[in-house]
Amino acid sequence: MAHNADTEVGRLRTVVLHRPGREFMRLTPRNNTSLLFDGIPWVARAQEEHDVFAAALRERGVEVLYLADLLTEALAIPAARAELTTKVLAGNRLGETLRREVGEYLGHLDPGRLAGVLIGGLAHEELRTGSGLVYAMLDRHDFVIDPLPNLLFTRDSSVWIGDRAAVTSLAMPARRRETALTAAIYRHHPRFAGTPLLYDPGLEHLEGGDVLLLAPGVIAVGVGERTTPAGAERLARRVFSAGLAHTVLAVPVAQRRATMHLDTVCTMVDVDAVVMYPNLADSLMAYRITRREGDEPQVDEPGPFLTVASEAMGIDQLRVIDTGLDPVTAEREQWDDGNNTLAIAPRVCLAYERNVCTNAQLERAGIEVIRVPGSELGSGRGGPRCMSCPVSRDPIAGRPLSAG
Numbered sequence: 001m002a003h004n005a006d007t008e009v010g011r012l013r014t015v016v017l018h019r020p021g022r023e024f025m026r027l028t029p030r031n032n033t034s035l036l037f038d039g040i041p042w043v044a045r046a047q048e049e050h051d052v053f054a055a056a057l058r059e060r061g062v063e064v065l066y067l068a069d070l071l072t073e074a075l076a077i078p079a080a081r082a083e084l085t086t087k088v089l090a091g092n093r094l095g096e097t098l099r100r101e102v103g104e105y106l107g108h109l110d111p112g113r114l115a116g117v118l119i120g121g122l123a124h125e126e127l128r129t130g131s132g133l134v135y136a137m138l139d140r141h142d143f144v145i146d147p148l149p150n151l152l153f154t155r156d157s158s159v160w161i162g163d164r165a166a167v168t169s170l171a172m173p174a175r176r177r178e179t180a181l182t183a184a185i186y187r188h189h190p191r192f193a194g195t196p197l198l199y200d201p202g203l204e205h206l207e208g209g210d211v212l213l214l215a216p217g218v219i220a221v222g223v224g225e226r227t228t229p230a231g232a233e234r235l236a237r238r239v240f241s242a243g244l245a246h247t248v249l250a251v252p253v254a255q256r257r258a259t260m261h262l263d264t265v266c267t268m269v270d271v272d273a274v275v276m277y278p279n280l281a282d283s284l285m286a287y288r289i290t291r292r293e294g295d296e297p298q299v300d301e302p303g304p305f306l307t308v309a310s311e312a313m314g315i316d317q318l319r320v321i322d323t324g325l326d327p328v329t330a331e332r333e334q335w336d337d338g339n340n341t342l343a344i345a346p347r348v349c350l351a352y353e354r355n356v357c358t359n360a361q362l363e364r365a366g367i368e369v370i371r372v373p374g375s376e377l378g379s380g381r382g383g384p385r386c387m388s389c390p391v392s393r394d395p396i397a398g399r400p401l402s403a404g
């Protein structure tokens, strides 16, 4: 089955989501900060919210694939099982004895339960028996395999560009193992096997939340807390040599939690329009990187993001939906992912209901807003775009968007 996504706003056909599960139940006040959550979500309510999100997508004809199902199906393939078991046991934390014992434990699990452990983690007490110094000295609540609560944000661990999947290189230690799961799915799952992979986790840091497909051939990459300049440059080289883009814009974003990815401050809602955090709409800059046949990519002096982007896209103006918010409301709604919308077609997007002012302004500008609850889901700081990995979108018809 062919998959393809080359814009942010083409009609969404297929998306990968992850419904939060046991990994959310692992969050405690002692570990939530290192696991990149700002609070302790009420798990059952988070699941309900996620179900509403998935149902809203299905109601609009979007095929929803669940990452846990894809992983379970992939794990039925011995090569995928071997690859993931080796990866989860790697590193020097467990030591030789415990590594062998955890390996034996995993070896007895069926694909569904193994997927559950790879996502939800494994506590010392769940292993039940063990031996050796490491086992003896661990607390019963310590993790032998760390949980992955941020798998909820499927946007970050892989991103489709055209007909290829880029498995990213995650910056934060709490998230790094996520890409072992996404890589195994794309490599082994029958639906995806054979998909050329554009990027891999061994490369320079790059996260999907920083990658915006502005138009066919034009990609913006946020550079900040998560994606490094080297990651943006590496992606540019990869998309240029694969013929997937002619221009990459490297967009510096402040290295702060509130702006961890470009999509926390800016998402597209139409072929020529973005919703953007007003407190930085005028100050966002971009370095234009362009392909040069047989030569090093050309890097230009930085210019205002909106100008550089519209030139690269070949349009008169990349419009910013004026949310007209006062700086305090804007800051509150940005923190709660008001700018993190998921477009499912031009001028139709999903957004958290709590961002009342931003949503009202979007509607005033002619954007249909499908509101979804996110009081618990948002405690990890991510909205509808962060919680979705589009795999297939229709091409935008009849508009020569890209300057080429």
Ligand SMILES: NC(=O)NCCC[C@H](N)C(=O)O
Pocket: 035, 036, 037, 150, 153, 155, 156, 172, 175, 208, 209, 210, 260, 261, 263, 264, 380, 381, 382, 383, 385, 386
């Ligand atoms: N694209 C995104 O902005 N994703 C949100 C990721 C939130 C997650 N708790 C993190 O800190 O990585």
